[in-house]
Amino acid sequence: MKTVALKVLGAIAVLWAAATFTFFVQAALPGDRATLILNQDSGQIIKRSDAELAPVNEKFGFDDPIYAQYVNYVAGLAQGDLGTSYRLKAPVTEIISEQIWPTIFLTIAALVAAWIKALALTLLTAKRGRIPSALGSGYETFTAALPHYWLGVILLVVFAIELQLFPVEGGSSLIGLVLPALTLGIPLAGFLGQVTRDEFEKVLDQPFVTSARARGMGDFGVRWRHALRHAVLPAITLSGWAIGALFSGAVIAEIIFARQGIGNILVTAANMRDIPLVSGIVMLVALIYVVANLLVDLAYRVVDPRIEVSS
Amino acid sequence: MRTPKTLLPLLALVAGLALAACGGSDSSGGNADEFADAKPVNGGTISYGHEQEPPCLIGGWVQQAYIMRQFSDSLVSQVEEGEIVPWLATDWKVSEDQKTWTFTLKDGVKFTDGTPFNAEAVKTNFETWLNPKSLNPTVDAYIGEYYKSSKAIDDTTFELTLTKPYSPLLSALSQGYFGILSPKQLAKGPEANCEQPIGTGPFIVKKWNRGKNIEFVKNPDYNSAPKNAKHQGPAYVDGITWKFLGDQTLRYGSLTSGESNVIYNVPTVNWKDAKGKFQVQQYITPGRPVTFSLNTQQGVFTDKKVRQAFGYAADRKAAVESAFNDVIPYNGNGSLSQSTPDYDESLADAYPYDIAKANQLLDEAGWTEKNADGVRTKGGKTLTAKVVYPAGSVVSAEGVTLLQNVQEQAKEAGFDIKLVPSSPSETFGGKYATPDSYDAITWYWTSPTAGVLYIVWRQNLKDRPNGNNASFYNNPKLEDTIEAANSTQDEAEQQKLYAEAQQLINEEAAAIGIYTQTTSLASQPELRDVWIENSQGEPVFHDAFFAKKQP
Numbered sequence: 114m115k116t117v118a119l120k121v122l123g124a125i126a127v128l129w130a131a132a133t134f135t136f137f138v139q140a141a142l143p144g145d146r147a148t149l150i151l152n153q154d155s156g157q158i159i160k161r162s163d164a165e166l167a168p169v170n171e172k173f174g175f176d177d178p179i180y181a182q183y184v185n186y187v188a189g190l191a192q193g194d195l196g197t198s199y200r201l202k203a204p205v206t207e208i209i210s211e212q213i214w215p216t217i218f219l220t221i222a223a224l225v226a227a228w229i230k231a232l233a234l235t236l237l238t239a240k241r242g243r244i245p246s247a248l249g250s251g252y253e254t255f256t257a258a259l260p261h262y263w264l265g266v267i268l269l270v271v272f273a274i275e276l277q278l279f280p281v282e283g284g285s286s287l288i289g290l291v292l293p294a295l296t297l298g299i300p301l302a303g304f305l306g307q308v309t310r311d312e313f314e315k316v317l318d319q320p321f322v323t324s325a326r327a328r329g330m331g332d333f334g335v336r337w338r339h340a341l342r343h344a345v346l347p348a349i350t351l352s353g354w355a356i357g358a359l360f361s362g363a364v365i366a367e368i369i370f371a372r373q374g375i376g377n378i379l380v381t382a383a384n385m386r387d388i389p390l391v392s393g394i395v396m397l398v399a400l401i402y403v404v405a406n407l408l409v410d411l412a413y414r415v416v417d418p419r420i421e422v423s424s
Numbered sequence: 425m426r427t428p429k430t431l432l433p434l435l436a437l438v439a440g441l442a443l444a445a446c447g448g449s450d451s452s453g454g455n456a457d458e459f460a461d462a463k464p465v466n467g468g469t470i471s472y473g474h475e476q477e478p479p480c481l482i483g484g485w486v487q488q489a490y491i492m493r494q495f496s497d498s499l500v501s502q503v504e505e506g507e508i509v510p511w512l513a514t515d516w517k518v519s520e521d522q523k524t525w526t527f528t529l530k531d532g533v534k535f536t537d538g539t540p541f542n543a544e545a546v547k548t549n550f551e552t553w554l555n556p557k558s559l560n561p562t563v564d565a566y567i568g569e570y571y572k573s574s575k576a577i578d579d580t581t582f583e584l585t586l587t588k589p590y591s592p593l594l595s596a597l598s599q600g601y602f603g604i605l606s607p608k609q610l611a612k613g614p615e616a617n618c619e620q621p622i623g624t625g626p627f628i629v630k631k632w633n634r635g636k637n638i639e640f641v642k643n644p645d646y647n648s649a650p651k652n653a654k655h656q657g658p659a660y661v662d663g664i665t666w667k668f669l670g671d672q673t674l675r676y677g678s679l680t681s682g683e684s685n686v687i688y689n690v691p692t693v694n695w696k697d698a699k700g701k702f703q704v705q706q707y708i709t710p711g712r713p714v715t716f717s718l719n720t721q722q723g724v725f726t727d728k729k730v731r732q733a734f735g736y737a738a739d740r741k742a743a744v745e746s747a748f749n750d751v752i753p754y755n756g757n758g759s760l761s762q763s764t765p766d767y768d769e770s771l772a773d774a775y776p777y778d779i780a781k782a783n784q785l786l787d788e789a790g791w792t793e794k795n796a797d798g799v800r801t802k803g804g805k806t807l808t809a810k811v812v813y814p815a816g817s818v819v820s821a822e823g824v825t826l827l828q829n830v831q832e833q834a835k836e837a838g839f840d841i842k843l844v845p846s847s848p849s850e851t852f853g854g855k856y857a858t859p860d861s862y863d864a865i866t867w868y869w870t871s872p873t874a875g876v877l878y879i880v881w882r883q884n885l886k887d888r889p890n891g892n893n894a895s896f897y898n899n900p901k902l903e904d905t906i907e908a909a910n911s912t913q914d915e916a917e918q919q920k921l922y923a924e925a926q927q928l929i930n931e932e933a934a935a936i937g938i939y940t941q942t943t944s945l946a947s948q949p950e951l952r953d954v955w956i957e958n959s960q961g962e963p964v965f966h967d968a969f970f971a972k973k974q975p
Binding site: 149156200266277372381383 | 479480483484485486487556557559560561562565614615618619633634635636667668669670671673674677678680681683814847848849850851852853854855856857858867889891892894
């Protein structure tokens with residue numbers, strides 16, 4: 114019980130820190146918020162007169178001292194109110210709850226695709242002789258370095274526009290999820306594969322592997338049942354980070370494939386210094402990191418029974 | 425704690441996902457002519473691939489005008505040559521002193537929430553646009569200075585009183601920003617109207633899925649199409665799915681794969697291909713073209729000769745044609761786009777490429793020395809100009825290529841052009857809006873009337889600031905000329921005055937023209953009668969229908 118309470122408190126502290134940091138960074142950036150609102154509403158880029166700015170400043174409280182704005186914001190947070198987006202004129206919670214699911218699906222699909230690819234490649238090529246090993250390892254390094262934007266456009270043009278195997282617009286269908294997930298998943302698979310491969314090769318030299326082989330176990334069985342289990346631990350750790358990174362990096366796949374999602378909203382909100390919306394999304398990403406790391410802890414215990422649940 | 429022993433079940437679950445590929449549809453191509461004589465048929469939903477998504481469905485940005493055209497009607501509509509035709513207003517007259525406009529309104533029209541459309545509703549709209557709490561900055565730029573009051577004489581007679589004569593009024597009112605909305609809904613405030621605005625238009629906003637699309641359904645009781653519509657009565661189609669497809673490769677791919685029936689802004693690289701396969705149309709946006717506004721108050725461009733030399737120093741025409749693959753037209757006139765009524769044709773080739781002239785002007789201006797890099801100097805200062813451009817949606821990658829070509833050529837004449845991209849937050853936050861922040865900036869203003877000259881070139885004075893005067897060029901004579909043009913109902917006189925204003929701006933080289941904004945649409949052969957209206961290039965789907973193949 115005590116650990117659970119501590120974890121929850123820790124999570125709250127992380128969220129509060131994320132919100133505070135984002136609030137002040139946004140507030141400190143140059144560019145007047147009232148000017149941004151007026152200019153964006155009219156497609157203009159001009160200097161606004163005081164007479165024009167005054168009603169906007171009053172409406173959003175931009176004239177208040179920054180600490181007062183902050184206190185106001187945190188007081189709202191304490192009551193579960195994330196505020197209202199200046200630009201989209203809608204409650205932040207409403208915008209987030211509408212946009213979060215497509216991004217979550219994309220993140221999960223990308224992570225799963227990355228794992229499948231990394232595991233398959235490791236099982237097939239690690240310690241299979243110099244050439245397959247080198248090919249597998251080289252391929253991983255290559256894919257890990259692929260820029261998302263470039264990869265996404267290539268996948269779009271080749272598999273959707275030319276070959277027409279997938280819909281061009283990602284949309285919300287399962288089939289439409291494939292290319293965006295691969296866009297994010299292929300480079301990630303490169304990272305996961307590299308750490309898994311290193312570990313895998315080490316494990317295959319361990320005495321218990323030799324003894325398993327001596328018991329007459331087949332090569333696939335050794336790799337699958339024994340070695341892999343040890344080798345995936347670093348990749349699981351990496352996955353905790355990857356979930357957060359995928360979530361906040363989803364914007365590129367969202368733009369290329371015209372998907373709904375948090376990433377797209379975050380980029381425009383940050384451009385327009387929409388403080389409540391940016392802070393809300395940053396808190397959400399922080400929450401995702403916290404949850405992902407909890408899941409990693411759990412996964413460790415499942416994969417490696419030597420780790421006891423201590424409390 | 426007990427949990428599944430391995431990750432296998434999870435892996436197996438999603439493996440299915442990767443294998444679930446199937447074929448896409450294939451309906452592109454075909455010959456447009458086979459549908460040329462098709463009769464309108466009812467039914468079907470238009471899948472439209474648009475580009476940018478605005479923060480709200482109503483407002484003063486051109487992206488909002490596009491959307492407002494679908495669910496709202498304006499008082500009047502503008503056709504070619506600036507002619508005005510009836511829409512929600514069937515007739516209008518202006519008083520002798522040109523300060524009172526009386527509009528006769530269409531009878532029997534209802535907003536889609538059931539509220540009747542009448543003079544009181546029009547009055548509410550004018551008051552809402554100009555109320556500081558719900559200000560529409562674009563409406564304000566057009567009529568703020570002129571507006572005095574509005575009055576509902578009776579249900580179908582609306583009276584607008586101005587502070588001074590304003591002949592571009594009807595052109596201004598024809599734009600989507602001036603779409604008339606339900607007063608009942610407006611009373612609910614800007615938040616409600618951001619997502620769920622209500623008009624009298626041919627379509628109704630059913631749902632806006634942010635980041636994805638707007639679902640429009642047809643207004644079955646529509647009875648207020650403008651006179652320039654191809655038919656009266658409700659739309660033929662059942663609705664529109666207005667999708668936001670920001671990436672141009674994706675957008676064109678969505679048309680070729682048949683996922684969209686029609687798309688906005690065909691990528692210039694695909695223009696030729698689109699012409700062969702689809703019905704394409706291009707609209708050249710009137711108003712202020714994309715120009716270099718040269719800072720006349722600070723820096724190297726305070727000297728007129730240097731401004732003129734910059735105009736002559738680069739082959740802007742060739743740069744535009746090559747950067748935009750011959751799709752987007754060059755616009756030499758720095759004050760008005762070639763499609764604007766009262767555009768002065770004689771300035772079409774203003775400041776053509778002439779390196780000798782550029783050199784001569786710079787010599788005359790005293791920039792006679794050159795430093796080791798070949799940049800001209802004068803009194804120890806280099807001929808350096810900071811040219812700011814809004815990166816992203818306004819100046820595309822193609823636009824940047826163009827600017828780089830200009831930069832390269834201007835170097836020959838001894839200019840050192842520093843190109844500075846401005847991020848959206850810098851752009852809209854007004855970082856580059858003061859005389860000390862740039863030597864030149866690129867921007868535009870889409871407008872159906874030469875009256876836009878008043879918005880852009882009115883003097884920027886302390887007690888009457890004008891942020892749109894991006895050249896910081898204060899010339900009372902210019903302002904008077906434009907104001908005189910804005911005040912006369914005599915068309916010949918007006919044209920003459922607007923021409924004088926354009927020539928003055930040109931002679932002073934306060935702005936150098938580059939290219940025009942455009943709207944293009946490409947639609948599949950069977951989707952007939954989509955058209956682009958004349959004030960802002962708003963796509964119109966009210967007359968569109970899916971033709972059946974003739975047996």
